[in-house]
Amino acid sequence: MSNAVLVIGGGIAGMQAALDVANTGHKVVLVEKAPSIGGHMLQFSEVFPTLDCPQCIGTPKMTEVSAHPNIELMTYSEVESVSGSIGRFNVKIRKKSRFIDAARCTGCGECAIACPISVPSEWDLALGQRKAAYIPFPQAVPAVYTIDKTACVECRKCEKVCDAAAINFEAEDEFVERVIGAIILATGYEVFDASLKPELGYGTYPNVITGYELERLDQAGGPTGGKIEVNGKEPQNVVFIQCVGSRDKSVGVEYCSRVCCMATAKQAHYVRHKIPGARVTVCYIDIRAFGKRYEEFYERVQGEGVIYRRGVVSEVYKRDDKLVVRAEDTLLGEMFEEEADLVVLAAGIVPGKATVELAEKLNIPLGPDGFFLENNPKLAAMESGVPGIYLAGCAEGPKDISDSVVQAGAAAFMALLAVVGAEGEPDREPVRS
Amino acid sequence: MNLVFAEKYDLFKCFQCGKCSAGCPVLMKGPLNIRRLIREVLLRDDLVSICQRSEIWDCTTCQACTLRCPRGLRPHELLMGIRGSLVEAGKIPETVSEALENVFKQGNPWGWPRSKRHEWAADLGVKDLTRGDRAGRLLFVGCAPAYDPRVQSVTRALAGTLLSLKADFAILGNEETCCGSEVRRMGEEGLFEMLAEDNSRLFSKYNVTDIMTISPHCYNVFKNEYQNGGRQVKHYTQVISGLIGEGKLTFPGKLEKVVTYHDPCYLGKQNGIFDEPRNIIKAIPGINFIEFDRSRERSLCCEGGGGRMFVEASPGSGERLALTRIADAVKMGADIVATACPFCLLNLEDAVKTAGCEDKIQVRDIMELVAEAIRPA
Ligand code: SF4
Ligand code: SF4
Numbered sequence: 001m002s003n004a005v006l007v008i009g010g011g012i013a014g015m016q017a018a019l020d021v022a023n024t025g026h027k028v029v030l031v032e033k034a035p036s037i038g039g040h041m042l043q044f045s046e047v048f049p050t051l052d053c054p055q056c057i058g059t060p061k062m063t064e065v066s067a068h069p070n071i072e073l074m075t076y077s078e079v080e081s082v083s084g085s086i087g088r089f090n091v092k093i094r095k096k097s098r099f100i101d102a103a104r105c106t107g108c109g110e111c112a113i114a115c116p117i118s119v120p121s122e123w124d125l126a127l128g129q130r131k132a133a134y135i136p137f138p139q140a141v142p143a144v145y146t147i148d149k150t151a152c153v154e155c156r157k158c159e160k161v162c163d164a165a166a167i168n169f170e171a172e173d174e175f176v177e178r179v180i181g182a183i184i185l186a187t188g189y190e191v192f193d194a195s196l197k198p199e200l201g202y203g204t205y206p207n208v209i210t211g212y213e214l215e216r217l218d219q220a221g222g223p224t225g226g227k228i229e230v231n232g233k234e235p236q237n238v239v240f241i242q243c244v245g246s247r248d249k250s251v252g253v254e255y256c257s258r259v260c261c262m263a264t265a266k267q268a269h270y271v272r273h274k275i276p277g278a279r280v281t282v283c284y285i286d287i288r289a290f291g292k293r294y295e296e297f298y299e300r301v302q303g304e305g306v307i308y309r310r311g312v313v314s315e316v317y318k319r320d321d322k323l324v325v326r327a328e329d330t331l332l333g334e335m336f337e338e339e340a341d342l343v344v345l346a347a348g349i350v351p352g353k354a355t356v357e358l359a360e361k362l363n364i365p366l367g368p369d370g371f372f373l374e375n376n377p378k379l380a381a382m383e384s385g386v387p388g389i390y391l392a393g394c395a396e397g398p399k400d401i402s403d404s405v406v407q408a409g410a411a412a413f414m415a416l417l418a419v420v421g422a423e424g425e426p427d428r429e430p431v432r433s
Numbered sequence: 434m435n436l437v438f439a440e441k442y443d444l445f446k447c448f449q450c451g452k453c454s455a456g457c458p459v460l461m462k463g464p465l466n467i468r469r470l471i472r473e474v475l476l477r478d479d480l481v482s483i484c485q486r487s488e489i490w491d492c493t494t495c496q497a498c499t500l501r502c503p504r505g506l507r508p509h510e511l512l513m514g515i516r517g518s519l520v521e522a523g524k525i526p527e528t529v530s531e532a533l534e535n536v537f538k539q540g541n542p543w544g545w546p547r548s549k550r551h552e553w554a555a556d557l558g559v560k561d562l563t564r565g566d567r568a569g570r571l572l573f574v575g576c577a578p579a580y581d582p583r584v585q586s587v588t589r590a591l592a593g594t595l596l597s598l599k600a601d602f603a604i605l606g607n608e609e610t611c612c613g614s615e616v617r618r619m620g621e622e623g624l625f626e627m628l629a630e631d632n633s634r635l636f637s638k639y640n641v642t643d644i645m646t647i648s649p650h651c652y653n654v655f656k657n658e659y660q661n662g663g664r665q666v667k668h669y670t671q672v673i674s675g676l677i678g679e680g681k682l683t684f685p686g687k688l689e690k691v692v693t694y695h696d697p698c699y700l701g702k703q704n705g706i707f708d709e710p711r712n713i714i715k716a717i718p719g720i721n722f723i724e725f726d727r728s729r730e731r732s733l734c735c736e737g738g739g740g741r742m743f744v745e746a747s748p749g750s751g752e753r754l755a756l757t758r759i760a761d762a763v764k765m766g767a768d769i770v771a772t773a774c775p776f777c778l779l780n781l782e783d784a785v786k787t788a789g790c791e792d793k794i795q796v797r798d799i800m801e802l803v804a805e806a807i808r809p810a
Contacts, residue, residue: 198731199501199730201731243503248503249502249503249504250500250502250503285448285450310451311451312450314451314452314453314454314455314456314457315456317726317731318726326455326456326461327451327455328454328455328466329451330451333466333469335454335455335460335461337461
């Protein structure tokens with residue numbers, strides 16, 4: 001038996017679950033597939049309804065996780081296989097090679113300066129560039145660089161400038177095994193691919209973007225230094241379109257993504273705040289402002305001069321150099337066309353691509369929506385249906401930060417219940433059957 | 434409340450989002466509001482007066498509403514259902530009843546004689562299944578391509594090209610009858626079923642397993658609405674683009690023109706055939722191909738479908754969309770608007786005449802361009 005807990009996913013839910021478990025004295029192994037922990041939350045400019053800066057609430061958690069004596073952090077790593085059951089899962093983890101030795105790297109960044117190859121930055125959602133030798137964002141944890149071999153041309157310029165001699169082009173993936181008592185899945189979500197709704201012009205027009213992209217533009221540390229602009233120009237007429245890849249059977253997403261109404265309200269506020277003269281229109285089906293202080297926030301944003309029009313946009317096209325957004329104001333029963341210079345799509349939340357594979361590895365069920373299926377949506381939303389495996393955050397279904405953190409705490413508690421009393425350490429030799 | 438319609442078309446589930454109405458090509462300019470109509474049919478008692486509004490006939494059955502409805506409703510079918518009840522009550526526009534009668538009597542909505550259906554092929558030497566010929570593939574000609582003098586040029590271009598390549602195909606001669614697509618969309622479900630039976634019987638009689646059509650409307654109805662017993666259905670653009678891909682069709686000639694392509698609703702948005710027509714155009718040497726801004730899934734309907742070839746738009750329904758399309762093409766600097774649908778061809782060409790810009794722009798079917806470019810320069 002093992003009393004250690006494996007947390008898969010290092011976003012806000014995973015970090016919270018890891019800390020809650022670790023603070024009781026139990027060992028935690030936290031596996032994150034990206035080069036840094038942090039997750040989507042850190043990419044946002046502000047969070048609703050408080051308009052806090054997510055870096056201010058997120059980075060302390062990242063530091064705490066990496067410094068915690070009970071947390072073994074494995075970033076840029078993936079769960080390879082899982083066997084066994086509650087109390088004794090044998091877990092094999094692949095630590096992908098960064099081609100830079102994390103133990104030696106000082107995070108000075110000379111490699112990235114020397115690297116001649118630029119590719120679109122995942123962190124900036126391709127609105128900015130990064131090098132083939134890169135750190136995803138300045139506050140990344142761990143603060144070490146990674147070489148992206150798919151972009152790298154092996155010119156080895158980085159090697160010459162690295163004083164720490166940390167670069168190793170021959171490095172290979174490593175595999176480690178851990179014995180685990182309980183597992184928490186906090187694998188998060190992906191953003192709906194808005195080009196699957198071709199009528200809205202995403203991918204066709206550069207000034208049709210998603211709300212996630214607008215977050216990057218608004219964030220001071222983002223690719224525009226916090227300026228909301230497209231092609232170097234500040235938009236004067238901005239239209240937000242809600243429910244893009246949510247509540248939409250035509251693209252196989254029947255559920256409500258839950259966060260987009262509030263995220264859109266927040267982003268409409270960004271625009272009114274940064275570009276006070278801008279005309280801002282939000283096209284919606286229904287407004288779902290169900291959380292604490294959410295309705296008040298919605299009212300506040302309306303009061304800031306944002307025009308809410310009930311009716312979903314059916315088409316975006318071009319007239320001269322303007323985008324034309326076509327919708328019906330269903331309250332007036334009238335068609336309208338809005339000539340916009342920026343269109344922001346509230347792209348929905350969908351299960352991560354790796355969800356299916358992970359479900360197979362763990363032998364746990366997925367729901368019809370593609371998220372991990374909870375034991376009981378009312379009474380046991382943090383249980384997976386398999387004893388010893390628990391769910392936290394958007395891995396179980398769309399939810400906002402507050403709910404993700406609450407569910408992470410509940411999952412941590414369930415995992416603790418499963419391992420309490422068990423003895424043993426995660427790095428004990430696994431038993432092979 | 435109109436329970437029958439509400440249940441048949443799932444109207445209770447409509448959440449009145451306005452996606453259908455906002456995407457409807459005729460709503461921007463006319464009185465038809467499909468979203469509001471759904472609400473009215475669901476809640477009002479005076480179904481009869483709702484049904485008698487002239488805008489019921491404005492719908493082109495482009496299906497933008499149905500393809501985009503987030504709740505999976507099929508709004509255009511409600512309109513077809515309403516038309517159906519009007520057909521039953523005998524309260525349909527005169528031009529519609531004429532077209533239906535023509536189909537009943539002559540097997541085509543224009544009333545050309547049955548005995549002349551195959552006349553276009555007279556001097557070409559096309560194989561004819563009804564005269565004992567055999568072939569691997571049926572060319573289902575369709576009404577407009579068989580009779581309409583303008584569209585016959587497309588038919589002859591296709592048949593001529595296939596013959597020159599020694600392709601294995603045949604027609605049904607005078608036994609072919611209207612596919613029924615437009616009939617069904619005008620609400621005459623009974624006649625549609627009869628036509629579907631007639632054609633299916635012919636297909637079985639002559640062992641047809643593989644059908645090629647000229648009109649996207651025929652293509653759609655065979656593929657999606659006939660119980661076609663596993664028959665392969667292809668639009669001619671698929672066949673021609675395949676022949677080009679296999680290197681069997683090459684172009685000794687060239688066409689030094691700026692060409693744009695208008696996606697027919699029944700080929701493009703409804704059936705996802707976007708690339709084959711473009712591949713053909715791009716394969717013709719000399720052509721400078723440019724895209725409409727509103728292309729592919731966003732292609733602007735020409736207003737030719739849904740029986741609209743046979744009924745005037747209701748009063749106050751504004752400029753024909755075909756005119757908008759032609760104006761856009763002229764503005765883009767296109768010499769030719771190419772398309773791959775008889776109705777689009779006729780409508781767009783009409784619009785060129787109405788706009789008086791024959792000297793600036795031509796409307797051609799892709800097949801005509803192909804035939805021109807196969808001839809050595
Ligand atoms: S798109 Fe569908 S749900 Fe929305 S108003 Fe139209 S029929 Fe109703
Ligand atoms: S089929 Fe086309 S024309 Fe008819 S109601 Fe739907 S969107 Fe409008």
